[in-house]
Amino acid sequence: MSPAAADDEVLGRVYDARLVRRLLEYVRPQTRLIAASLALMFAVTAAGLVQPWLIKRLIDEHIVTRRLAGAGSIALLYLAVFLVEQVTRYLQLYTMERTGQNIIRTLRDRVFAHLQRCDLAFFDRYPVGRLMTRVTTDVESLADLFSSGVVSLLGDSLKLAAIVVILLWLDARLALVTFTIVPALFLLSVFFRGRIRQAYRDVRRRIARINAYLQEAISGMLLIQLFRREAEDRRLFDSINREHRDAELRSVVFESSFSAIIELIGALATAAILWYGGGRFLRGALTLGTLVAFLEYTGRFFAPIRDLSGFYAVLQAAMASLERIFALLDDRPAIVSPAVAQPAAAASGRVEFDAVRFAYAPGREVLRDISLTIEPGEKIALVGATGSGKTTLVKLLIRLYDPTSGTIRLDGRELRDLPLPWLRRQIGIVLQDHFLFTGTVADNIAFGCGPLASERIEAAARLVHADEFIRRLPGGYGEPLLEQDALRALLRGRTAILIAHRLSTIAGADRILVMHHGRLAEQGTHRALLARGGIYARLCALQFGWEEELNARGARAAAAGAADAGAGPEEPLFAEPRVATDGEPA
Amino acid sequence: MSLLRRHLRPYRRDILLGFGCLLITNALALTVPWLLKRVTDALRQGTTMRTVAGLAGAIATISLLLAAIRTASRLLILGASRRVVYDIRNELFAHLQSLPASFYATRRTGEIMSRAVNDLQLIRSLCGPGILNILNIVVLYSIGLTMMALIDPRLTLLAVLPYPLMLYGVFRVSRVIHERSNATQDQLAAISNKAQENLSGVAVVKAFVREDEEIAAFGELSNEYRRLSLRLARSRGLIVTLMGGLGGLSTIIVLWLGTRHIIDGRLTLGGLVAEMSYLALLTGPTIMMGWVLGVFQRGLGALQRVEAILAERSDLPGDRVAGDGPPPAGAVSLRGLTFAYAGADRPALRDIRLEVPAGSVVGVVGRVGAGKSTLVRLLAGIHPIAPGMIILGGRDLTTIPTAQLRARLGYVPQETFLFSRSVAENIALGRPGVERADIERVAALAQLTGDLPDLPQGLDSLVGERGVTLSGGQRQRVALARALLMDPALLILDDALSSVDAETEEAILKGLRGFLRDRTTFVIAHRVSTLLDADLVVALNDGRVAEAGRPADLLAAGGAFAAMVRRQQIERELEIL
Structure with missing residues (x-):
């Protein structure tokens, strides 16, 4: 396994x-x-x-x-x-x-x-x-x-x-009498330790169940109330709560008796030492000091035996x-950096896909026979519906995955033969299903480029018109950000593949690739594709309407702040995800 | 405190009995050193074997009794503390059920859970070990010190000198330990968060070649955790040293002074042995006491927080009126409905006027934030409104008891929430114990029947983490079936079929036609085309009614609704391509 x-x-x-x-x-x-x-x-x-x-x-x-x-x-x-x-x-x-x-x-x-x-x-x-x-x-x-x-x-x-x-x-004889308690002490310790551990485990398991139940009940409280489920729910909670209480009560039994019984053994040992040792003292076989020392040493038996009896569980x-x-x-990871020297120069950025196929799981192809060439410095916009394979294409390019078949080359060299960190630094990408770190705007813009002076970050942000937007945020450039526009500024002069969010981005691209069901369905300039009246033209018609809505939403959000804060999230009627978001497995 | 007093009352017999046992236990425990004294002195004077055996036997017998009664006292008192916590937790849960959406909107789930779990643990410690130890120490000190003073008053006085210091030291250090332990736990949480964030965003980390920076950042957190753990270990070590050190100091004082007193003839060897065993009896509870003071402090804090939640009350008008009666009929009349969320500076809905005859299907459309969800939430009585704004079946909504209002309400919220129970139990949410056939009937109406053979146990398959993962569409259809089972007079579908594919949605709506005939339905729909059959469509814009009317009329007018329908047609075309 x-x-x-x-x-x-x-x-x-x-x-x-x-x-x-x-x-x-x-x-x-x-x-x-x-x-x-x-x-x-x-x-x-x-x-x-x-x-x-x-x-x-x-x-x-x-x-x-x-x-x-x-x-x-x-x-x-x-x-x-x-x-x-x-x-x-x-x-x-x-x-x-x-x-x-x-x-x-x-x-x-x-x-x-x-x-x-x-x-x-x-x-x-x-x-x-x-x-x-x-x-x-x-x-x-x-x-x-x-x-x-x-x-x-x-x-x-x-x-x-x-x-x-x-x-x-x-005193060897008194010692032997004293040792008779050791097996009892050890066995009882092991027994109680085991029971107490079991009882505590039960308690923890049941408190975890209370936790889980509460978590769900509180998150779903509105539903419980809307469906008038309160009484039934109280009954269920009571049974879970009761199970926890009963486990607690069981643990109390062991907890209460354990120390009492250990003390009892100690007292019995004392009595035995007094009785046998007292007799030997009366016969002159040992001194009073020895007798007291025996009592003291016997007291020091307990802690180590108790600890030893618990060691097994810790070790296990x-x-x-x-x-x-x-x-x-x-x-061992399947994708590793080959042991080759890092190329001296930066990549010029010629990208070739040659009959590339890919499936996340066997039999479910996400990319089917993709062949294309991107020239150095070219700016490509990737367009397509959810699940069409846009994000996957980019993931293969930076070797997050290797193709199932076919080859991908950068500047004529197969990706597998290039040092991995070097490869990934060569290509500017903006991933769609972007997971942004909970850092600050400055962190996110600088991402992938190492530390940058903050003026350069601001300059980059201005380039993509994000500047004003960012400044309006309460914390300015220190505000945690979930917007990735600003990243794009850093793609200048590089081979860039953009999974387009906005029409403006698409229009600025040298070439647009339209993905459909894992194939490269259409490609060309914005104009040419529009004229063609195919998938892209339809996507644009939708995009246009969507963008109008998006702008309206942005303006309102800025003006109204959290006016609707209590209303719960609302999806736009015409959910942008259809066109803009890529729902492929990440 | 009154909360605790109220909940302790049912167990006062157990607690009193426990106290009694505790008293006997301590009395017995305090006789053992006395017996030790007698044995030692007897041996010293050269007694008979019979006497020694008799005294040893007495120690053994008393110890046996002691063990039994001590166990009983702990069972009674600790047991009561567990029962009290169980009762309070049930009360808290029932109270949480009575609190409205506004309560939950301002508090994180984790915070509420912390009241019901962590704070109750603290209360448990307060009324279990807390009470137990305080009682212990009172009895032990009063009897033990008297006995010690009877043997040698000066020795006793000097012997207990370090005790106040021990008490204070343990109290102080255990507070530091508590703080440091929290800080260490927080750091562990920070490590978890970092790992979570990193592992969830692993694609981005790789894409931007951030591995080394991430490793360095994690290393820093990890090292800080190490530092904090060691800091905690230092204070833990300190408390061990403090306890051992001060306890030992007492022993040394007794040993040295005792020796001198014996040589002076003011004390017997037996007396010295007894003094030392008494000290041993007192040390443990004194150390515990330092800890217990902290337990009290934290326990009382927890008690206050729990009481604060129990003092919260619902702000819904419907929760303030009582009475049995039939649920309201289906006609809905909105008379200048205006509503603002607490703390918002602009109303979410303004002056909405609408007459909806019983049995109508009303489509509500509009952009994000237009107020669609707010409108239907108000109909369900989720937020408090002023009187006279919503009239249901001829009755003012604010005069209808909430339970009555919801007796025949079917609500499918935008965000599907399924409980980690079986599909059938999820459907039967509002009708526990309903006939199986009824569940199957609504499952069929929600077009779930076809999906059931793919689930491991059909309707009885568990949903959620430990069970099957349902698709978004399946989840929504379960939520729909749940609402249908309420036999609703008013059915609310808040974007309820957004994840269901178009064909299934059509099948559902077609199948529901008969079901909806005599029910009033509000539909916020993802696919506007499904509203073409509605009796009435209301387009909201910025909290106001932008247009309202029969769908055909709105299409003809060429306004917002018409534009929405047009755009959706293009979407369809794309899907088919």
């Missing part, structure tokens, strides 16, 4: 050596941070475990014997160790977080950069939403692996091992995300 199609919900293997090896590639640059984190972790663990031992000495050597001399130094040592523990813990947590953030940042940037290289056919196949999950959620779930995962795993294991050794050293989620991320990174 292809990467993006893999189900996001499926959790894969918990440990996959191949994935981990690849991840190491990202971990390696952080070696120094990791080393520091490990060293700090040793310090934290040691400092934490020395404390009960100091208490034991305080009791046995000073309290029981009532000897104050030397007690002060033990107390000072305790204070020092304690401070070291606090400071190193802070540093260790931070170093660990930093390691993780560095790694996932690299990974996130690499995923994004990879997506920039994927070809358009790839984006036709995979919904944007799913790709977004790779860039955000999947990468994020790796953060847990680093911040609460690997290093903590080592730290916790180390801590547990150390406690076991210390307890055995202090991380591996599933890693698998999806790497699968995405492995997807």
Whole structure:
């Protein structure tokens, strides 16, 4: 299955050596941070475990014997160790977080950069939403692996091992009695962790359902009201709301009992230590200090066991995300820049289509046998109805797609043999189904030409009469813009293919190509085509009327502002899309 | 607050019982250190094994009871908080249903959702863990400190010295954490938006060779996110250090002073052990308290926002009149209808006068913004109007209860909205529980029957993201069937067939002829030619009636309507070519 199609919900293997090896590639640059984190972790663990031992000495050597001399130094040592523990813990947590953030940042940037290289056919196949999950959620779930995962795993294991050794050293028999709680503690932790995770997942799933329902109910509220659906809708919402509440109540059961039961185990351990250890003390087999130290060490058992019991889930989620991320990174784009030197000179701009055919999906041809030649510097207007293939033609020219058959050449060289960025910089185009970035006017005009001085942008805008229009916008040149006229000014002196919006543009073109059902149906000058009385002449008749309407609308919008703001969008009666918009799959 | 009080009332028994359990729990918990003291002192004095075993057994027994009652107290109080939130959410939802279009026009969906989801989570924390922890700390402090003082008053006083600092520190830092966590989430959202924008516009990025700039821009956002995450991690680390540090400080004070007091003979070893366990019992709730103060702050804010929405009222005259009665008949009379949207400086409709006999088909044409949609929206009672302007079946629209007005109203809005339910459920929107045969009948009228075999489960196919993707035309026909099922006296088609192809549209209109005979229909049509059969055509221009009359007369007059029809003929020709 292809990467993006893999189900996001499926959790894969918990440990996959191949994935981990690849991840190491990202971990390696952080070696120094990791080393520091490990060293700090040793310090934290040691400092934490020395404390009960100091208490034991305080009791046995000073309290029981009532000897104050030397007690002060033990107390000072305790204070020092304690401070070291606090400071190193802070540093260790931070170093660990930093390691993780560095790694996932690299990974996130690499995923994004990879997506920039994927070809358009790839984006036709995979919904944007799913790709977004790779860039955000999947990468994020790796953060847990680093911040609460690997290093903590080592730290916790180390801590547990150390406690076991210390307890055995202090009093082997009491230690063995104490250890009897460990399996119970671990099993219960695993059990509750699993249940709580499941319960929380349920809660999240149901809150998501509430979200989805609300989203829809609020967006469709008018319909609910117009169709008097309120009561029925309340009933439906209530059932979803109730399901969420019940899931919450289930999670409350585990939440409420988990900590109580863990506390209970702790108390039972205390009772056991007191009972067995007390007996040994009475027989003189151990000191009071040892007994208190046992109680202290046992208290430190709990946190690491609890954390360890949660590690499995973190690892599982991380591996599933890693698998999806790497699968995405492995997807090789079909359209890549060939390894050739960039031509020294700019293209003169001779474009040839030779028997070009193209289909987005097999069997559904959008372009059928297109052959044409455009001379250097020539200005071409592409005209045609929705779905006639205008936009596709341009997409092939800049190699957003490769033709199914036939060849396209620029200055006599096949497109596949030209460096991709170079090729795309050579041809000025204005795409119809334009997606403009939510930038500012200045950004949009400068698009594709690198940074430009703002005077040049304004000059360009004036050229296309956009200047006045832009200045009227509340923010002037800083206003976010959804108009693309201004781009055209930058096409001067280049081979230009315009998908025409307006009659004025068409009239200014050297040649007009009329597309119809994927074929080149008519071509020639405005005059010649009008005289011919074919498709173009009819399109013009429509355009003319449409343009009148458009102008009227522009003038009114400027004058009236948002007079109709509450009315909801209204389509023009004679929808311009028929002629002007291209609805091909983008 | 009154909202909360009102919703807590039904659960007051649970809550009181929970409080009782909590009290017992804490009392029991506070006996354990006392028992520890007795064991230690007994051991110190060389007691018998029997005593030790008895005390250890007592600890085990009490702990068992403790676990059970603590679980019960949490179940009761946390459970009540979940139920309260469920009730408030239902109330909020019902209230949202009563709010008019003007409410929704001024608020984004996300904002309303945030009230019904996020704010309710905050309220949940306020009345669950919030109340629980406050109660906990009151009981623990009052009993615990007394017990500690009984053992060694000076030691106790010095031991709790760091506590106010801990409380204040946690409160302050948790606020910083809250802010930083929001900032980090916002940055993550910015990354998402950037990715969304980039991936949706990938063709443009490539066409203009913007890949490197995009990667750089994304990298900047990504790095900023890293920076913010680390900043958040620092304050999280700080809170851990603060908690551990101040808690540990208390332990050190007790340990050092305790040792001296023991040596001075003012304290027993058991007393020291007890003091340390009491401290351990107090530390957790003190830390929680710092967090709970923040929960209270945010919870009260959320409560205010939810109450503000609940205070909103409908501005529709029809929502202010009550009463049962038949829906209005189909005759429509517009008497100088003038209307302006709130905040607009020009009216959307001016002085519209029109008499429409029941059973007529009225075509409404005009440019974008001419007021076509506004006109039909007013007929459906979506916006508030002054009395005397619209008369439906002889009754002033402002005196008709909204529910009555819409009982036999069929409305197909310009923007088709289908719910993520089955096709049948979408059709039966206004008539839940209707007979299957009726659904099939209107589906046939809307020319949907032919499309059903192509859908995986026919009428029962789910629509939307998780189901089938219907074409624009299919969606519009579902919306039409939905309106027809209302058995409307007044049917409104607001550009309702724009995505339906011409042939199907013709078939639909032909099939509807009989259905429409005794109903009043307002049609805003995409293809003007379909209005040639209308009884009346009204051309609007800039909110006024430009021309009105029988289609044939308007064609003959050669005005705006005639021009529209002519242009559409050319379009047709092109389609055929």
